Each structure stands twice: as C-alpha cells, then as structure tokens.
Amino acid sequence: MSKWDTNRADKTSRMTAAAPFARGKLVEAADATSLLHAVIRPGDRVCLEGDNQKQADLLAKALAAADKGILHDLHMVQSGVVLPAHLDVFERGIATHLDFAYSGPQAQRTAQMLYAGKIALGAVHTYLELFARYFVDLTPHVALIAAVYADRHGNLYTGANTEDTPTVVEATAFKNGIVVAQVDRIVDSLPRVDIPGDQVDFVVEAGRPFYVEPLFTRDxxxxxxxxxxxxxxxxxxxxxxxxxxxxxxxxxxxxxxxxxxxxxxxxxxxxxxxxxxxxxxxxxxxxxxxxxxxxxxxxxxxxxxxxxxxxxxxxxxxxxxxxxxxxxxxxxxxxxxxxxxxxxxxxxxxxxxxxxxxxxxxxxxxxxxxxxxxxxxxxxxxxxxxxxxxxxxxxxxxxxxxxxxxxxxxxxxxxxxxxxxxxxxxxxxxxxxxxxxxxxxxxxxxxxxxxxxxxxxxxxxxxxxxxxxxxxxxxxxxxxxxxxxxxxxxxxxxxxxxxxxxxxxxxxxxxxxxxxxxxxxxxxxxxxxxxxxxxxxxxxxxxxxxxx
Amino acid sequence: MSKWDTNRADKTSRMTAAAPFARGKLVEAADATSLLHAVIRPGDRVCLEGDNQKQADLLAKALAAADKGILHDLHMVQSGVVLPAHLDVFERGIATHLDFAYSGPQAQRTAQMLYAGKIALGAVHTYLELFARYFVDLTPHVALIAAVYADRHGNLYTGANTEDTPTVVEATAFKNGIVVAQVDRIVDSLPRVDIPGDQVDFVVEAGRPFYVEPLFTRDxxxxxxxxxxxxxxxxxxxxxxxxxxxxxxxxxxxxxxxxxxxxxxxxxxxxxxxxxxxxxxxxxxxxxxxxxxxxxxxxxxxxxxxxxxxxxxxxxxxxxxxxxxxxxxxxxxxxxxxxxxxxxxxxxxxxxxxxxxxxxxxxxxxxxxxxxxxxxxxxxxxxxxxxxxxxxxxxxxxxxxxxxxxxxxxxxxxxxxxxxxxxxxxxxxxxxxxxxxxxxxxxxxxxxxxxxxxxxxxxxxxxxxxxxxxxxxxxxxxxxxxxxxxxxxxxxxxxxxxxxxxxxxxxxxxxxxxxxxxxxxxxxxxxxxxxxxxxxxxxxxxxxxxxx
CATH class of the missing domain: 3.40.1080.10 (Glutaconate Coenzyme A-transferase)
Structure with missing residues (x-):
C-alpha cells in the first residue's frame, strides 16, 4: 500500500471483515446489519438510496438496527428522507449529519429533529445538485441501494424504477467505495443489466420488492x-x-x-x-x-x-x-x-x-x-x-x-x-x-x-x-x-x-x-x-x- | 406490431438487414460501411461519438464513405465536429442537419460549410445541454460509439476515456435505437464492464485504439x-x-x-x-x-x-x-x-x-x-x-x-x-x-x-x-x-x-x-x-x- 491508495486498502480491510457474512457477493437478509457493521466505519458518508418514489427499505431498517457502539457519527447523503427508518438512524445516534433533497411524509419529524439538535444539517438540495456533489465533496464511502433482481455475479436489474441507482453506484464504486444492493430475488439470468456486477460488492436477497410510493397518481x-x-x-x-x-x-x-x-x-x-x-x-x-x-x-x-x-x-x-x-x-x-x-x-x-x-x-x-x-x-x-x-x-x-x-x-x-x-x-x-x-x-x-x-x-x-x-x-x-x-x-x-x-x-x-x-x-x-x-x-x- | 411499437418494429427490420454483415454482434472493419447502410435510414438522427478528446474515428470514416444514394439527409447530433470525416459526411451529401457542441480544428471549415449552405445548423450547444436534448427531442436513432475492448456478448470496456459513451448509449439503446461500437480488440474477458452488452447491437473490431487528442496538456x-x-x-x-x-x-x-x-x-x-x-x-x-x-x-x-x-x-x-x-x-x-x-x-x-x-x-x-x-x-x-x-x-x-x-x-x-x-x-x-x-x-x-x-x-x-x-x-x-x-x-x-x-x-x-x-x-x-x-x-x- 502506498500513501496514494489508502482508500483501496481501506476497502480491502472492510471486505475482509464482511467475508464471514457473504457467500461470494450474496448475503442473507438476516445478516444485513452484521454486513453493515463490517463495511461501514464511524464517520463515513453513507448514501441510503431512496427518493420520492423507490426505497432501499430493507437496508434502511438494517442500518437503523445497527449497534451504535460500532456505527456512529455517520454522514447520510441521500435524495430522500422518507421512511421512518431514515430518521431512526439519527434518533438512535448512528448518524449525525445529513445532506438531502426531499422529505415528504417525514417533513415534520425532520424539522423536529433539526430543532432538537439530533440532526446536523448540511443543506437541502435539489436532486441534480446533490448528485453533483456525490462526485465532488460528498462522495459516499458506502452506498445502500435497491434493485429488482441480481444474478450471482452481482449484475443488477433495476427495471422500471432505475431512478437514482446508476448515479449513486457510479459515484461510490469508482471512488473505492462499497456498494450493497438489496434485491427482491437472485435469478440465473437477468431481463437486462442495469448495473454491471463489477460495480456491486454485496447483494442482499429481500424476498420481496423494494418499497415504491405512487406519488404521481392524482384521482x-x-x-x-x-x-x-x-x-x-x-x-x-x-x-x-x-x-x-x-x-x-x-x-x-x-x-x-x-x-x-x-x-x-x-x-x-x-x-x-x-x-x-x-x-x-x-x-x-x-x-x-x-x-x-x-x-x-x-x-x-x-x-x-x-x-x-x-x-x-x-x-x-x-x-x-x-x-x-x-x-x-x-x-x-x-x-x-x-x-x-x-x-x-x-x-x-x-x-x-x-x-x-x-x-x-x-x-x-x-x-x-x-x-x-x-x-x-x-x-x-x-x-x-x-x-x-x-x-x-x-x-x-x-x-x-x-x-x-x-x-x-x-x-x-x-x-x-x-x-x-x-x-x-x-x-x-x-x-x-x-x-x-x-x-x-x-x-x-x-x-x-x-x-x-x-x-x-x-x-x-x-x-x-x-x-x-x-x-x-x-x-x-x-x-x-x-x-x-x-x-x-x-x-x-x-x-x-x-x-x-x-x-x-x-x-x-x-x-x-x-x-x-x-x-x-x-x-x-x-x-x-x-x-x-x-x-x-x-x-x-x-x-x-x-x-x- | 401495434401502432405503438413502430420504432421497435423498425429496429427489427434494420437488424435483419444488417444480419449478413455480422456474426452475432461482431462485424469486420471492412464491412463497417455496409453495416451502416443497413442500420441507418435516410433522415435519421445519428450520433457519431466524438468530443474534444476521444473519437469514434473508424466509424466516422465508414459513414463518410457511405453511398449517398442509400444514406442521405442525416441529422448529425454529436458533441464534437473535430475530424475531417465529420465534415466529409456533409460535403458528400450524406448528412444535411447538424446539432453539436464543440469544434476545434474544424472550426474554420465548419464556418465555410455553413456559409456555403452545405450544413443546416440546428444550434451550437454546451455539452450537457446537448446530452439533455438526447433524452427529449434529439434522441439518436443510431449511435456510433468508441470503446477499448468488447467481449463476445457486446459488453464494452471504455477504460480511462469513458467520457460521453454511457450517456449516448443510454439515450439511444433505451429508445429502440441501434448502437454500433468500434473497439480496439475483442477479448474473452473485460477488465471491467463500462457498458452492458444488452445496450450494444454491433461491435466492429478496429485492430487499433480509437483516436484521442491530448487537448489538456500545456508545456x-x-x-x-x-x-x-x-x-x-x-x-x-x-x-x-x-x-x-x-x-x-x-x-x-x-x-x-x-x-x-x-x-x-x-x-x-x-x-x-x-x-x-x-x-x-x-x-x-x-x-x-x-x-x-x-x-x-x-x-x-x-x-x-x-x-x-x-x-x-x-x-x-x-x-x-x-x-x-x-x-x-x-x-x-x-x-x-x-x-x-x-x-x-x-x-x-x-x-x-x-x-x-x-x-x-x-x-x-x-x-x-x-x-x-x-x-x-x-x-x-x-x-x-x-x-x-x-x-x-x-x-x-x-x-x-x-x-x-x-x-x-x-x-x-x-x-x-x-x-x-x-x-x-x-x-x-x-x-x-x-x-x-x-x-x-x-x-x-x-x-x-x-x-x-x-x-x-x-x-x-x-x-x-x-x-x-x-x-x-x-x-x-x-x-x-x-x-x-x-x-x-x-x-x-x-x-x-x-x-x-x-x-x-x-x-x-x-x-x-x-x-x-x-x-x-x-x-x-x-x-x-x-x-x-x-x-x-x-x-x-x-x-x-x-x-x-
């Protein structure tokens, strides 16, 4: 290791710590929190995928269930603060800093937690602006994302709700970060490849689809x-x-x-x-x-x-x-x-x-x-x-x-x-x-x-x-x-x-x-x-x- | 075919016309112009990859060599007008309309051809603006792109000069367009996958690297x-x-x-x-x-x-x-x-x-x-x-x-x-x-x-x-x-x-x-x-x- 690839050496050490919980890239849903304990370090910038529509809900809950003795002072950089678990992560002292773009149903609780000093707010962004910062000064160390299917090589099918996934993965995977995907199912062959497997480190099989909000339907x-x-x-x-x-x-x-x-x-x-x-x-x-x-x-x-x-x-x-x-x-x-x-x-x-x-x-x-x-x-x-x-x-x-x-x-x-x-x-x-x-x-x-x-x-x-x-x-x-x-x-x-x-x-x-x-x-x-x-x-x- | 998937039916017909020139997705360099005759139709919007740095130079020449009885009235939508072939395409009457963002060494000839009425100019854009229009009103029917390696499934390795490729491919492949890539070599396995093979229709082996201009070097x-x-x-x-x-x-x-x-x-x-x-x-x-x-x-x-x-x-x-x-x-x-x-x-x-x-x-x-x-x-x-x-x-x-x-x-x-x-x-x-x-x-x-x-x-x-x-x-x-x-x-x-x-x-x-x-x-x-x-x-x- 030279002084110029500390990030990659750091990734290797995290991957080693995660190895007991994975067969190849595959991780059981029950081991999701243990995986996060291994791949995330205190102070990390973590992108928990979730916007006004799709949510990496299994991984959000897994992170909210983390041991705060192990994971603390995280800096969450994510499009949406939408699920209760997104704020539980702060309530429980796992994360302290937040940069985001959208909060729908959690708007009131977000404000309350800001008043109460439980969240240190970086800024409220517009989506594209936050994406831009992923490539400059808010690059995630770990991305927790959601897809429909994965194959055994970690190739992902995100289907109709591809949304933020390619952007989040690109910013993380190409800066020596770790990408963890929750998927509905592991399959032998994908309908199409939305994210190449070499950009994905771990896949957690949820056994059910990720959550999607029908936000754009008006009666x-x-x-x-x-x-x-x-x-x-x-x-x-x-x-x-x-x-x-x-x-x-x-x-x-x-x-x-x-x-x-x-x-x-x-x-x-x-x-x-x-x-x-x-x-x-x-x-x-x-x-x-x-x-x-x-x-x-x-x-x-x-x-x-x-x-x-x-x-x-x-x-x-x-x-x-x-x-x-x-x-x-x-x-x-x-x-x-x-x-x-x-x-x-x-x-x-x-x-x-x-x-x-x-x-x-x-x-x-x-x-x-x-x-x-x-x-x-x-x-x-x-x-x-x-x-x-x-x-x-x-x-x-x-x-x-x-x-x-x-x-x-x-x-x-x-x-x-x-x-x-x-x-x-x-x-x-x-x-x-x-x-x-x-x-x-x-x-x-x-x-x-x-x-x-x-x-x-x-x-x-x-x-x-x-x-x-x-x-x-x-x-x-x-x-x-x-x-x-x-x-x-x-x-x-x-x-x-x-x-x-x-x-x-x-x-x-x-x-x-x-x-x-x-x-x-x-x-x-x-x-x-x-x-x-x-x-x-x-x-x-x-x-x-x-x-x- | 319903009246709602005319584009896909059109793509099928082009793919059929191209079949004689391809083994699977692979096309010989000598057949490049024949391939373009088959997959492009008069009046198409064609994106010929090329910016201020990398150039799909083999495909540019192949297009400039087309029979204008077969290919004419093309609307070129591309980042750069940089290679002589980019203007030859207009000089020879293959293309008539141009929307672009940058012309370096061809700036003078571009102006001359505009004066002479050989190019109907849409607009000069800034890169990101042109990319934006690829998803709205300038979506390419055919994209001619450049990569370093391909495997036999059409997965591409673009290496250090990834540049515009993922954007051009996404706009084209997901709107029923046809993506043709020139690559240095076909290999058994790629160093990494930059573009998934199911977004790539044809691969032409150039046997040499695509052209890159060292534009950012100052002595x-x-x-x-x-x-x-x-x-x-x-x-x-x-x-x-x-x-x-x-x-x-x-x-x-x-x-x-x-x-x-x-x-x-x-x-x-x-x-x-x-x-x-x-x-x-x-x-x-x-x-x-x-x-x-x-x-x-x-x-x-x-x-x-x-x-x-x-x-x-x-x-x-x-x-x-x-x-x-x-x-x-x-x-x-x-x-x-x-x-x-x-x-x-x-x-x-x-x-x-x-x-x-x-x-x-x-x-x-x-x-x-x-x-x-x-x-x-x-x-x-x-x-x-x-x-x-x-x-x-x-x-x-x-x-x-x-x-x-x-x-x-x-x-x-x-x-x-x-x-x-x-x-x-x-x-x-x-x-x-x-x-x-x-x-x-x-x-x-x-x-x-x-x-x-x-x-x-x-x-x-x-x-x-x-x-x-x-x-x-x-x-x-x-x-x-x-x-x-x-x-x-x-x-x-x-x-x-x-x-x-x-x-x-x-x-x-x-x-x-x-x-x-x-x-x-x-x-x-x-x-x-x-x-x-x-x-x-x-x-x-x-x-x-x-x-x-």
Missing amino acids: PAAITESQILTAMLAIKGIYARYGVTRLNHGIGFNTAAIELLLPTFGERLGLKHRIATHWALNPHPTLIPAIESGWVKQIHSFGSEVGMDEYIRARPDVFFTGSDGSLRSNRAFCQTAGLYACDMFIGSTLQIDLNGNSSTVTANRIAGFGGAPNMGSDATGRRHPSEAWLRAGSEADTDSSPMLRRGRKLVVQIGETFGDKNLPLFVENLDAIDLGEKLRLPLAPVMIYGDDVTHIVTEEGIANLLLCRNADEREQAIRGVAGYTDVGRARDKKKVEELRSRGVIQRPDDIGIAVLDADRRLLAARSIQDLVRWSGGLYQPPSRFRNW | PAAITESQILTAMLAIKGIYARYGVTRLNHGIGFNTAAIELLLPTFGERLGLKHRIATHWALNPHPTLIPAIESGWVKQIHSFGSEVGMDEYIRARPDVFFTGSDGSLRSNRAFCQTAGLYACDMFIGSTLQIDLNGNSSTVTANRIAGFGGAPNMGSDATGRRHPSEAWLRAGSEADTDSSPMLRRGRKLVVQIGETFGDKNLPLFVENLDAIDLGEKLRLPLAPVMIYGDDVTHIVTEEGIANLLLCRNADEREQAIRGVAGYTDVGRARDKKKVEELRSRGVIQRPDDIGIAVLDADRRLLAARSIQDLVRWSGGLYQPPSRFRNW
Missing part, C-alpha cells in the same frame, strides 16, 4: 372546477401563446387538470402537435388520455409510477424502455433534460410572496425541494434557441440587441388563491424565512426564487412577470391575481388595471375564456376508472385508488 | 511571466479571498500557471488545504506538482488525458478509478459537478466586450462552446451554501435580506490584454455578432454572457464585476483592466480611480503583489520533463511534447 375525481379554470388559462394563455412543446409538469391537481384537458379543450383550440409533444415526466396516469389521443411524441422519466408498468410496456414508441420491454427511468438524466432541454416547468406551491418567491415549507415542516429548483430555474448556460424560449426572452428584455438577447425558461406557478385547508397561497412573508431563522440556516429554504418565475396562474387570471419592468409592477401583478387573500385585497386597483391594459395581467375574459365553461365535463377522464378504460385495461392502479 | 516552458502575474492575482485576489475549494479550470496557459503556482506561491501564502481541494477537471499534467504536494483531495474528470494513465492508476485516492485500476471519466456527471457542485469556473477566451460577454468565435471560425457555458453559468437552482458562494452573493446583492439572498458562482475570465497573435482581448463588439448575422443565426454564438461573469483578471489587475452597481460601472471596470487595448485606452480615468478606491478594480500593488516577483522560477515545473520528474516517471507525455 381525476378530486379535480375541482377552479383547477379546471386555471388549466384552461394555462393552456390558452401560456402553452399556446409561447408554443411550448418541451416541458415538465410538477405534480398536483392543477397540472393533472391540464393533462386531462389536452384531448378536449386543447384539441378544440387546434393545439394538437403544436404544444406538449416532448416531456420530461414520470408516467403520470392522468397523461394517458393525451397519449392515447396522439398528443404525446416522447416521454423521458425520472422514475416509474406504480400501476403503469404494463401500459408503458405496450407504448414503447412513447417511453424509454429496455430490451426487456420495461421502462428505463433515470433521475439524473431526466433532471438534466428538465434543466436544459425543456422550455417550461409548471408546478404548484404552498406559499408565494410579493416578490414571487415560493416555498412548500410551512412553519413546522421542512419538506425538501426535490426537482423543482432545478427545473424551475432559468438555465443561463443554455445556448439552443426555440420559439417558446426566444419569445419569453424578448418579453423580458426589450433593451438588448436581438443577437445578444438570450431566451428565458418559462417557469409557471399555478394554483388557487386559497389552497389546501383553505390557506392563502399568497403571503407577505414566507414561513420558510421563519423556519430558516429558527434553525439558523444560512438561507431560507425557498423552493423557487421570484427572479426565476415568469408566470403565476390562479383562478383570477395570469400574471406575466416577464412584462414587469420594476419591483413595484411585479408586486402589483402578483397582488392582481391573488384574489381575496389579504395580499390580493391590498392591491393598488388603478395600477392593477393599468397592468391589465398592458397585458401583464390577463383575466379569463381577456383571452376568451368563459369562467362558466370550466366544467368537469371538460376532463378527458373523470375518475381513475376512466383512466383504466382509456388505457385499455393496461393501467393497474394501486388498490387505494380503486373504489369499484 | 510549462511556454508559460510567460505575464501569465504568471495573472495567476498570482487570481490565487491571492480570488481563490484566497473567497476560500474557493471546489472548482473547475478551463484549459489554457493562464490556468496552467495557477496549477503550477499552488505548491510555490500558494504554499507561501498558507493556502494549502484552504483552497483548490476538490476538482471537476480532466487530468491536467500541470496539476501533478500540486497533487504530489498534497494540495488535491479529489478530482472527477470529463475524460482522460493522453499519457496520464499510469499516473492516475497510481493515485486512486485522488482520481475516480474502476476495479481494474484505470480512470472512470464521465462527461455528463463531471459537467453536472461543474454546474452545481463547484464554486468557481475560471477560463480564458479570445474576446471580451464592454458588457463582459465573451466568445472564442472569430470572424471565420465557429469554434463551438464545449463545457464553458454550462460551468461558466450561475446555477440559480443551486440551494446548498458554501463560504465562497455566499460571499460572492453578498458582494453582488446588498439589498435583499440575507435569508433570501442566494450566493453566486464565481465565473472568472483570465488572460493578457493582448493575447494570441497580439490581438486585443477586449473589443467594442464581439466578432460573434458579425458571424451570427452573416449566418443568420437567431443568436450570436456568445460563450459566456457578461451577466454570468464575476471577475476579469489581466496583467493590469482584477475587475470585480460583483461590486459594480450599474452598466456604466461595469464598463469602466472592464476598461480599467484592459491595458493598452483601444478599449483600455478609452477608459474614464477618474471613474476607474474611483472604482479602484472602492476595490472594484484591484491592481497587483493593491493586494500586495509585486509585478517583478512574477518570475518563471515560481513555477513548480518549468518543462514537460519537470512534470515527468514530479510524477516519478509515471506521466508519459506524447512524443510531440518531448524534446529530450
């Missing part, structure tokens, strides 16, 4: 007429106006409504083949009617969606699939696509302030960012033009010569003025600021900053922030679509009318949309069962979404 | 004292000031000088372990002294560099290497690291205008962008703080509350006021604008826009654009470091002195650097032979760099 039955109105405004006032063909949809009922209006309202406007043809998107069930109607040319996905496997397999012209026929998702590439190859990101949020900053953080929940900051940012490194991008750029900048005027990514926030639990969408100050101050963060956890937002859509209309020429216009444009919230009622009516006359604010009437037309009958599918019908029975919704 | 003997001065200014005035630990260096003699000053000038300033520890960087030979002196903690690389293989193999603590010991590079991940995980990009350019816009395009050369626009852009989606990033942000924005004030990526342009061929670095108007107008491009090919640039360093001093409060200050700050160029001589002397008094402009004196200290003796290595010595004989420079 059309729950879509309101107010959401339908916002969807109509978006389609006519933004998609059609800019000619948006390449896009990402955040998850939520407003964007689900847009997906379900394409084959009806969109068709009537003659927009087929002219908008929404190329997507960076998970396989949203609510996009099935648009796909079946021939609207969608191609979709690349971050991950899969529960129940969509057979449908995807039958639509290989649309989805990225492997030689085995199942989806190949890849979060890193799909986030890259969302950043650089899409002209629009549209999504919902919980709070928007007077500058257009938005956040999903509320006073006691630190929800994480997921992909929104990445896809909802204007990539100033982009150099290829498109109609939508150039038009948005020309609205924002009337000073520069056209030869030196970049375009703009369309970043749209859509929602009702009063959202979930009747809380106002618009606020004077984001709760994220309070949370940041309480936790003494260097920055408030803002999801999308106002300077990246181009449009805000509510049932009251569209605010086009590209056309605002100063901070005051921007504030009044936001107030002007904020309805009966306090922020909305405090508008300067004269200024708002002036902005409307300039097209900065557009009411439904202004673009020829009658509020009364916003009717549920416009939805191409009005229930999960309708979606199943559209799919010819290929979509198999999880039981929680079935009521027939 | 220390050619570094001038003026470049040494700029390097000293950058180290003390920027690296130390902001505490930059995570960074990328563009290629050039100025940045090579910085690399060679770290173990001398940097050491004297007590900066070891405090700056320049984590890199997104190709294995620059000029970084060897800093590595050997213990400055460098970790490097992730876009590609490899000719002659560095044995050195890298002996330094696995520093580089990302595979189980076989050789480098694993990956352009997509390294560009992502440069975008989101680095606090600084520093590089050189050919022209800078009064707004700080810069370009490597001159009147008759369309050089492409490579990675600079991506790494030299302020990623507004970034959410994790660092000392360097927050400090840069606080200099630029003194209005926002700290809780809502993002940091800034440091984007530094470094060069002498009169550069190559004694041409002025500073100009009133970029040649890129003329070129854009002549070619009727929607946008001038600007490499880095002024709004992303934070500092300009010349032998006259540092202009800190973060501290400029309006366009006029910005212009005078730029003029103030532009020396005896026309732009520099037209400065407003009083304004420049005021900017200097505020620290917006810093002369060498102002930060305690004596111009006379900028001496070649400060370089840790003064020749290629010195670099070889530093490496203990492990660095094996290409013959063109050897003069002993």
